[in-house]
Amino acid sequence: MERLSFDLHLHSCLSPCGGEDNTPAALAGMCALAGINVVALTDHNTCGSCAPFCRAAEYYGVLALPGMELTCAEEAHVVCLFPDLAAAEAFGALVREKLPPIQNRPAVFGPQIYMDEEDRVLGEETAFLAGAASIGIYEAAELVRSFGGAAYPAHIDRDSFSLLANLGLWDPAMGFPLAEVSRNCPPGLFERPDLRGVPHFDGSDAHYLDQILDAHQYMDLPERSTRAVLDWIRAGGPGPD
Numbered sequence: 001m002e003r004l005s006f007d008l009h010l011h012s013c014l015s016p017c018g019g020e021d022n023t024p025a026a027l028a029g030m031c032a033l034a035g036i037n038v039v040a041l042t043d044h045n046t047c048g049s050c051a052p053f054c055r056a057a058e059y060y061g062v063l064a065l066p067g068m069e070l071t072c073a074e075e076a077h078v079v080c081l082f083p084d085l086a087a088a089e090a091f092g093a094l095v096r097e098k099l100p101p102i103q104n105r106p107a108v109f110g111p112q113i114y115m116d117e118e119d120r121v122l123g124e125e126t127a128f129l130a131g132a133a134s135i136g137i138y139e140a141a142e143l144v145r146s147f148g149g150a151a152y153p154a155h156i157d158r159d160s161f162s163l164l165a166n167l168g169l170w171d172p173a174m175g176f177p178l179a180e181v182s183r184n185c186p187p188g189l190f191e192r193p194d195l196r197g198v199p200h201f202d203g204s205d206a207h208y209l210d211q212i213l214d215a216h217q218y219m220d221l222p223e224r225s226t227r228a229v230l231d232w233i234r235a236g237g238p239g240p241d
């Protein structure tokens with residue numbers, strides 16, 4: 001068994017609200033400095049920067065999963081993680097078809113910048129990534145699983161764009177194996193009847209480099225691989241408290 005620290009919720013400068021210093025390479029390098037062993041890039045509704053991020057993470061010796069933070073139809077955010085770039089990009093292409101057909105307004109929502117792993121600007125995404133995809137929250141877990149991935153609701157304790165804020169309660173019928181909370185999750189949240197026994201961990205949801213958290217939570221894996229991370233999540237991650 002290997003004990004690995006992790007942060008599976010990070011945004012690059014491809015997210016409209018992500019800092020322009022959050023280049024794929026800078027993110028991977030900062031995670032390495034923070035002592036994180038396993039990371040995932042989860043830009044809003046796109047996997048478009050996962051390839052340079054994964055290459056940069058490999059350079060820094062960090063295991064990276066390609067991912068996405070999906071805004072589902074109910075406007076709750078769902079972290080979606082994949083075993084490899086091919087699966088992530090195929091899922092990304094599907095989500096793209098499900099986004100509202102409107103253009104980003106960089107002055108209002110922020111620019112959406114593609115960069116390679118050497119911080120070279122490759123271009124700008126013009127589609128509006130901050131919108132909601134027409135994928136229902138009851139569909140998301142199974143859909144992501146059909147691409148070989150795993151999904152779970154993001155920052156459920158937040159009062160916006162979260163499963164609890166937008167749907168009111170945790171329903172096991174959604175099929176999520178666990179929940180993500182923000183670092184400032186109120187103590188006692190998981191004493192609620194609907195959340196009792198729901199495994200959870202946190203994600204930094206870093207949109208700026210200084211929001212990356214130092215290593216503080218760990219997963220025990222039989223091997224250091226993306227598939228082992230996904231198996232650990234599907235099996236309920238850290239398990240109930």
Ligand SMILES: [Zn+2]
Nearest residue numbers: 069077154161
């Ligand atoms: Zn979010």
Ligand SMILES: [Zn+2]
Nearest residue numbers: 009011069205
């Ligand atoms: Zn996020």
